[in-house]
Amino acid sequence: MGLLVDGKWQDQWYDTGESNGAFVREGAQFRNWITADGAPGPSGEGGFKAEEGRYHLYVSLACPWAHRTLIFRQLKGLESLISISVVHPDMLENGWAFGRDMAGTTGDTLFGHDYLHQLYTRDTPQYSGRVTVPLLWDKERERIVSNESSEIIRMLNSAFDDLTGNRLDLYPTDLRETIDRLNRRIYEEVNNGVYRAGFATTQRAYEEAVVALFGALDWLELHLADHRYLAGERITEADWRLFTTLVRFDAVYVGHFKCNLRRIADYTHLSHYLRELYQWPGVSVTVDMQHIKRHYYYSHGQINPTRVIPVGPLFDLSAPHDRGRLESL
Numbered sequence: 545m546g547l548l549v550d551g552k553w554q555d556q557w558y559d560t561g562e563s564n565g566a567f568v569r570e571g572a573q574f575r576n577w578i579t580a581d582g583a584p585g586p587s588g589e590g591g592f593k594a595e596e597g598r599y600h601l602y603v604s605l606a607c608p609w610a611h612r613t614l615i616f617r618q619l620k621g622l623e624s625l626i627s628i629s630v631v632h633p634d635m636l637e638n639g640w641a642f643g644r645d646m647a648g649t650t651g652d653t654l655f656g657h658d659y660l661h662q663l664y665t666r667d668t669p670q671y672s673g674r675v676t677v678p679l680l681w682d683k684e685r686e687r688i689v690s691n692e693s694s695e696i697i698r699m700l701n702s703a704f705d706d707l708t709g710n711r712l713d714l715y716p717t718d719l720r721e722t723i724d725r726l727n728r729r730i731y732e733e734v735n736n737g738v739y740r741a742g743f744a745t746t747q748r749a750y751e752e753a754v755v756a757l758f759g760a761l762d763w764l765e766l767h768l769a770d771h772r773y774l775a776g777e778r779i780t781e782a783d784w785r786l787f788t789t790l791v792r793f794d795a796v797y798v799g800h801f802k803c804n805l806r807r808i809a810d811y812t813h814l815s816h817y818l819r820e821l822y823q824w825p826g827v828s829v830t831v832d833m834q835h836i837k838r839h840y841y842y843s844h845g846q847i848n849p850t851r852v853i854p855v856g857p858l859f860d861l862s863a864p865h866d867r868g869r870l871e872s873l
């Protein structure tokens with residue numbers, strides 16, 4: 545675990561000293577957009593036109609943010625247009641690395657680098673900041689397009705539609721306000737909430753995060769009792785953003801991050817909903833529990849110094865669900 549300072553790698557854990565023990569996530573720095581015609585997107589510069597074979601995604605199968613992008617790549621039929629490299633789940637003194645000694649890893653299939661930070665300095669030799677996945681790379685311009693998952697999924701949602709003919713819209717205009725509102729609370733209290741609990745270094749920061757997290761899960765449980773999906777009758781981006789946290793919850797966040805007031809298995813509607821999303825065509829292949837458990841329990845030596853990885857819990861995401869009782873479009 546570390547970061548780049550003026551292009552040089554430094555091995556250090558998150559600094560919570562400035563924030564009363566609270567974990568504060570650093571904003572992503574590469575914010576360009578792929579668009580259908582190469583025009584600039586909402587941020588960054590233009591010149592990143594949607595083209596087959598031009599872009600490459602660097603992901604970890606363990607990371608919930610990278611997982612979003614893998615799900616969109618599947619649902620939008622982009623597997624043959626956008627290639628991927630999968631890092632090793634162990635994020636140790638050199639950060640994300642390209643070891644191949646575990647099933648599911650690929651190495652750096654573009655350049656054969658050893659470490660992800662080499663991609664960041666390949667783009668910006670003096671880069672200072674965290675080295676995170678997902679990372680979207682442009683093979684033509686040899687540049688980073690984006691390292692912000694919430695924006696990468698928006699690009700994948702629409703930029704390639706004319707090339708693929710896939711018109712599935714997970715961010716439809718009429719639901720955007722609702723989706724944005726859901727995302728705001730779910731990001732803060734759930735997606736990032738589990739990290740704020742797990743990486744807190746004071747009792748108070750931890751408890752604040754956990755109370756908000758379970759407040760949000762209780763709210764979602766109630767909402768899902770009579771809505772099939774978060775924004776109503778259609779599955780949207782908001783559901784997939786929640787899914788990547790829910791699917792890791794009982795296996796990792798309950799134990800490793802001490803988010804243990806309840807498990808997802810203890811929530812009736814959330815657990816049926818989780819199984820429906822897991823069973824959605826194309827989604828289960830993006831879920832790798834070995835990488836997920838290994839990454840958290842093995843990489844975070846400050847939290848789990850023995851690096852022993854729990855065997856359980858036992859659960860079956862392919863068991864039947866009851867969501868068909870609710871209306872869907």
Ligand SMILES: N[C@@H](CCC(=O)N[C@@H](CS)C(=O)NCC(=O)O)C(=O)O
Binds near residue numbers: 572607639677678
């Ligand atoms: N804002 C980023 C966050 C990505 C992120 O924090 N990824 C984690 C893995 S789950 C990471 O690479 N962390 C390395 C670090 O913080 O040094 C996004 O959503 O794309």
